[in-house]
Every structure is written in structure tokens, then in C-alpha cells.
Amino acid sequence: MKVKSIKEVDNEMQAQVDIWDYAFAFIPMALVKCAIELQIADVLEIHGGGMTLPELSSALGCSPSILHRIMRYLNHRGIFKQTQTGQESSICYSQTPLLRILMKNGENSMSALVLLESSPVMLAPWHKLSSRALANGASAFEAAHGEDIWEYASANPAHSKLINDAMACRARVDMSEIINHYPEAFMGIGSLVDVGGGDGTTLRTLVKACPWIRGINFDLPHVVCVAPHCDGIEHVGGDMFEIVPKADVAFLQSVLHDWGDGECIDILRKCRDAIPKDTGKVIIAEAVIREGEDDKYNDIRLGLDMIMLAHTEKGKERTIEEWEYVVNAAGFTRYTVKHIDATISVIEAYP
Numbered sequence: 001m002k003v004k005s006i007k008e009v010d011n012e013m014q015a016q017v018d019i020w021d022y023a024f025a026f027i028p029m030a031l032v033k034c035a036i037e038l039q040i041a042d043v044l045e046i047h048g049g050g051m052t053l054p055e056l057s058s059a060l061g062c063s064p065s066i067l068h069r070i071m072r073y074l075n076h077r078g079i080f081k082q083t084q085t086g087q088e089s090s091i092c093y094s095q096t097p098l099l100r101i102l103m104k105n106g107e108n109s110m111s112a113l114v115l116l117e118s119s120p121v122m123l124a125p126w127h128k129l130s131s132r133a134l135a136n137g138a139s140a141f142e143a144a145h146g147e148d149i150w151e152y153a154s155a156n157p158a159h160s161k162l163i164n165d166a167m168a169c170r171a172r173v174d175m176s177e178i179i180n181h182y183p184e185a186f187m188g189i190g191s192l193v194d195v196g197g198g199d200g201t202t203l204r205t206l207v208k209a210c211p212w213i214r215g216i217n218f219d220l221p222h223v224v225c226v227a228p229h230c231d232g233i234e235h236v237g238g239d240m241f242e243i244v245p246k247a248d249v250a251f252l253q254s255v256l257h258d259w260g261d262g263e264c265i266d267i268l269r270k271c272r273d274a275i276p277k278d279t280g281k282v283i284i285a286e287a288v289i290r291e292g293e294d295d296k297y298n299d300i301r302l303g304l305d306m307i308m309l310a311h312t313e314k315g316k317e318r319t320i321e322e323w324e325y326v327v328n329a330a331g332f333t334r335y336t337v338k339h340i341d342a343t344i345s346v347i348e349a350y351p
Helices: 006-023 026-038 040-046 053-060 064-076 097-101 111-117 120-135 140-145 149-155 157-181 201-209 261-274 298-311 320-329
Strands: 081-084 091-094 191-195 214-219 233-237 249-253 281-286 334-339 345-350
Touching: 026 040, 026 064, 026 111, 040 053, 040 097, 053 064, 053 091, 064 081, 111 120, 111 157, 120 140, 120 298, 140 149, 140 298, 149 157, 157 201, 157 249, 157 281, 191 201, 191 261, 201 214, 201 233, 249 261, 261 281, 261 320, 281 320, 320 334, 320 345
Parallel strands: 191 214, 191 249, 214 233, 249 281
Antiparallel strands: 081 091, 281 345, 334 345
16 A cells, blocks of 8 residues: 655645635625625724724624624634723724725725625526536526526616626726826826716726816616716716717726627727727726736636626636737727736727
8 A cells, every 4th residue: 555645645634624615615705795784894983993792793783692703703814803902801893904895885895896796696607607617608697597697687776786886896996006007098088988887986086086088988778877977977878889989088997808709899899980090099907817927816817707707608807818819800900908906907909
């Protein structure tokens, strides 16, 4: 009988630990969702500092014993700070940067994205992922719900709001990253149409930072009809597969990853038709899969690709070679790529 080396034994022991992590991988999502729904972060912020378990449970209306177990897990995950107070050595809970991101109404809140991805509607397609792989192209979302994600959202206003809130949340974060790391992209622009702009969050963030830009928020009629009014922004309803409103620049943020190459080429052609041939450009803000490289966002980008696989029929995150194909096929003469310190990169395509 072969005697296993110390390394082989260690690897097998680590595998036993790892499989428990995979089996229980849903728990962090469920507990973060629970924290958002209970508004733990909001209550801690309102009180401006630490709260003991009795204080927090009273403010939340929770069972102290159950809340203690929830907070013990969240503390283990580093989601908030736990310290001892001088009053009978009571445990005191306080905010962390991560917990502030889970505030329902915080400036940089990501809670809407968590609530969307943890919703029963969005979780159901994951149970159909193996069926999709075997069917070679069948939509996991459609297998779970009988229609694609856009048809489902159009017929279910509550879920449509979840999507719009989550997309607004991500749009705000991504646009802020672009403005902070690559403001040159918006210099000298008079007008910009945000194609698939949702409720206008992207443009509100952009126009606030670049008030010289006249924004056109372009999306489906049922989306823009509930978009809030904002000075400097015009909301226009329509279909990006038919025509895109004229502007100096067409902007696409996390839109093309929802579609296959053929649809992306069609959308980009409509955007190219909407901009001036000599001075216009199309700005694409999307994840770029950088195979063979390693940075802190790689796991997120690959995870986003799996979300596209579960929730869309043809959507995917693309490598730079795949982006080059769709940009060239849409008729653009050249393009540049700017990698910023974020999940997304900025691709500028010129007619």
C-alpha cells in the first residue's frame, strides 16, 4: 500500500474543509440579506456608535437570543465590529465600512444588488444551470419561469423594481469609479445618450460631476416612465434595437453583457448611427475578463459571467479579444481600452 506524503494528506484534509464551504456557501448571502431586511446597519448608524445586544434587539424588535446568534455569525465574517464595554462586560456592536454599504438608504449602499440576487426569482435559475449546460443554449431563467428575464420583469412590477434598484445601485458605483479614475473620457462632450440607462442614476451621477453635459436617458418606455426628473437630463423611451437618439456620445454601461454577439453588433451599429461620424464616440463600460492575470476583481468578473449564464440566454462577460470582435464587426475603425481600478474597464470606439 502506497504511503501518502504529508502534502497529499494536507491536501485531502483541506478538501474536506473546502467541501463544507461549498455546501454552506448560501449562508453568507442569506445572513447579509437578513441584516439588510432587519436594517441593522441603519439602526447602528442612527445611534452614531456602539450598541449593546439589549439596545439593538429593542431597537430592531428582535428576539435577543436569536439576534445574538445572527450577530455572532456576522461578526465572524467581519461585517461589523464587536467590542467589550465597561458595563458588566457587555458586548457592543458598531459599524464597519462593509456594514455601511448594507444600509438601505446609504449614499454608497449596495443593498439593492444583494436583495435582487438573493430573491427567489433570481435564485431559481441556478437550479437549472446543469440543465442549460446539457441543453446547450437553453435559458436557465426561462426554464425556471417560463419566459426570459425582460418579459418577466415587464409583467411583474415588483421584480422590475428590484432590477431597476439593483442596476441603479451598480450604475452609481461604476460611474463614480469611471469619473474618479478616468474623467478624461467625458471632456469636451456636449451631449451624451445613456443607452439602457434605467432610472437615470448613471446620468445623474455624471451630470453632477460634469454639468456641461446634456444627458439623454434612453430605455424601454416602462422603465423611463418611472424615472425621476433631473435638470439636464431628458428621459426618452424606445428600443435600442430600432433606433438610438442622436448625441455626441453614446454610452453603454453593463448593457452589452446581457446579449449575444449578434445583438451586441446590432446595438453598437445603432449607437454608431446616432453619433457624429467625425467627432463622435461610443463609450462601453463593461467587465473585461483578463485571463492569465490576477487582481482583486478577477473573482467578481468571473462570477458576473456565471450570473449572465444563469439569468440570460446569450449574455456573457467578454475577453478583450471578444470585445474587439464585436466592436470591429459593428463597423468601428478603431478603439481604445482603459483598465481602471474597478470591476469594469472603459472601451472607447470611434466610427
